[in-house]
Amino acid sequence: MTTSQSQPNIHPKLYEIRGAQYSKQNKNTTFRVYAPNARCVLVILTSYGTEMSRLAMQKDDSDLWETVTDKILPGATYLYLVDDCNGKQMLRTDPVSFSVVYVPEVNQVHSIVHDHTVYQWSDQLWMQTRARTDPLRSPLSIYELQLKSWKNDVYHPLNYRQLAPELAIYCQQMGFTHVEIFGILDHAYKPARGYQVANYFAPYRDNGICDDLKFFVDHLHQNNIGIILDWILTHFQHYHQSDSFSISLHEFDGTNLYAGEASAWGTLYFDFNKEETCRFLFASALYFLDVMHMDGIRFDAVSTMIRRHSNDIPAAIAFLRNLNKTIHRCYPGVLCIAEETDGYRNLTKIMDFDLKWNIGWSCDARNLLRTPYNERSNHWQQKVLNILNVACKNEDKTILTLSHDDTDSGEHNSNSVLLSCVSHSSNDSEKFADLRNFFAWQTLAPSRGHMIHMGDELVQPMSWYQRFRQGRSSVDWSLVNTSSLHRKMQEYIADLNRLYQHHQQFWQNGEQDFRMIYEYGPNLIVAYHRGTYDNRRMAVIHNFSNYGYSSYDISLPSSDSDIRRIQNIVEIFNSDNPVYGGSGLFQNVEIEIINSFASGRSFRLTIPPLATLILEEYLS
Known part of the structure; x- marks a missing residue:
């Protein structure tokens, strides 16, 4: 897994080389940042946004700027002042920040010096068991959630340490084996889904720092719940907060170290023909598995990463194949899951993914819900039989997902929520019966697992994103405080999950x-x-x-x-x-x-x- 320390820029674990590396033994901190075309780089030590001192950095033969100091302890905040190749000076957060913090006094985000040796893990049994377990022959019942809005609104977020016990208890009550968390990579805006990433190593700052997230993972592991990271590797946030400050990777040294063309999301695509893109993102994935003990990675937007304008992108395909093979070799039991929407054939074999989302099932199942009962026989072949008949013949192993995208109609309506899908029904009894049938179809139909998104287990009438944008928790927890059909649906899904877990006929050989x-x-x-x-x-x-x-x-x-x-x-x-x-x-x-x-x-x-x-x- 490791290569020579004399070649730090091809080291697969760049997080052991770059960033602020604190040494408890030497009682000093080494700062290293990659900026091959910069004219000069300084470390700016800060306190509540105020500059306290400056440290000059020297560039070595591998284009890393470096300095060592014994004046800095863990918890200190800092920025880099980069004089780029065009002569423009800008304050930048560290691209390899293990923690970041928002500083309201200056309306900036600053990097934090972190000591990874402080946190002591207690999930050894989980990690040992995971390494001996085939995840494709194990139950997989996933609860997808955004931690910053699951319980509280995003303006009053809970810390990862506060969330851990509540989520562990909830997953045990609901029979979920795993959670899939999105919005974890640090991003700029509170009222955002979290898919325009600013930092690929730091957890989202409003929920806490690195050790807080470690506690979260550790606690869930001790309660036998796995964690899948929703990882955004296709595109990144490229705009700067001002002419003098930026949290983005973009133009870090005045040149395009990472970027390709503009994406459909107002971001830039990563260019996987660039060496720095590949080694940087490779290290990000390994960091969350190696240091943060994640149990799986869900690769976001694989379709547009590997194929655009009707052409394959060989460099991106090679990157995925190399990364997934490395993960399987070095972290046995970890899941690599692709969100791929365009039907790229044999994706799991070509790129060594374990699983992919079955987007076709999600669309067909929800469309069947929308279809009046007297018209459903017209769609029988496409929306029911085809799903079953191709299950064993499919080149890819799949999970049946109901994700955050499926019930998100934007911030002004809730047209995509499950209750809207059954609006043709004449009464609530029929609507909820149809939805119970839908969830059983998802849980029991041939696949390698299933996933639902927060709030869908309650069949809430307003979409999670509409609630989120209105400054409320994404989940309408008031629905469980009554004996309503919403509460009964929650109990139903819990029983369905427990039955699924208890009977290995549903998962020991998957669709086979x-x-x-x-x-x-x-x-x-x-x-x-x-x-x-x-x-x-x-x-x-x-x-x-x-x-x-x-x-x-x-x-x-x-x-x-x-x-x-x-x-x-x-x-x-x-x-x-x-x-x-x-x-x-x-x-x-x-x-x-x-x-x-x-x-x-x-x-x-x-x-x-x-x-x-x-x-x-x-x-x-």
Whole structure:
């Protein structure tokens, strides 16, 4: 993993070389910053925004500017004063800042000297177990959230240390195995999603410093919850706060060390043909795995990183392949997940990703929700059968996601929230039944895991982003203080997650254990198997219509070699249960197994409207 210290600019762990490196043994701090074309660089030591002293830096043969001082202790703040190649002087935050702080006295963000040896980890058991575990053969139930707005509004954010115990308890109650956190990399504006990154090593300053985030990760690990970092490597914030101060990487020494063309988000694309881009971002990823103990990386906007203007970008593809292979070699058990929206074929194999988001499922499932019941049979093939039939044939392993983008209609409306998707329903009972069916479809359909975004577990009527922009918590926690259908939906998802975790038939072999049992488009009913363990096989039945059946025969495929082994079958989950807000009129106390010479074997059972049943088959 390491190369010679005499070549610091090709060292894969640049965070061990650059930035403010405090040595407890030598009781001094070494500052190093890469600015190959700068005329001069100074360290400006600050206190509450006021300059206290200046330290001259010298440039070495590898284009690093360096100085050593015994006058600086951890916690001190600093900036670089860069005299760039064009003769322009600008105060800059350190690109390899491990912590940053906002200084209101001068309306600036300053870097903080940090001592990484202070925090003592207590997650050794988690880390050892993770290294021995195949994450693709383990349960994966992800809760996606933005920490700065999950509990409080962004103007009164909680520290990472305050968030950790609350989130750990909530995930345990809800049955989530992992959280995926976005908005963690430091960014400029409070009321922003967090995708215009200013610093690729420092955590978002309003929630705390580096050791606060370590505590957060550590605490979740001690409660058996994994953490996936939403990492933005395709583009970066390039604008400067003023003519004399900047937190951006852009034009750090007066030249374009990182940037490519303008992006669609008002940022600049990274140029992966540039050596500095590759080594800098490579180090950022390893830093969060190595130093911060993250359990996975979700790579944002991979589609536009690897392909633009109908052309592949070979340098970006090579970067991803190299980084993912390094992660798998050096950090076993860590997940590499791609958000890729354009259907790049065989992406997981070509670039060594473990998983990719199944964007197609997300679009089709939500569109099916929007479709009136009497029109759904027209979309049966595309939105239901195709999802199932391609699951085992897909070149990529996928997770079924309902992300922050899916329910974000901007700050002025909530047209994309799940409740809006079922606005065609005549009453709340039907709406929530349809949504319970939707979540069961997401959790149980063949995949390698599933993810929902904060607030969707409550089916809140206002989008997270609209609430966020109005200066409120992104999650409407008042909904759980009543016995409403929103509260019952939260309980439903918790039970669904726990059932998913408890029965390894749903995750031990992922989509490979899927087998179709039955489908009939006119009735909008589909049934499938999801694997066998200890001679118990799981069968799942979805009814996407608003018509229920007091008696319905599900014929079993004659090609199923285990048909004759079925001794008994029991309903273990019913989304129409009254505890979840269902009618309770379609419960299967006993399921009859029918043997017919003409049609073979079948199940005779009750099927509720807009509902999911999970059956457990006992095999001989």
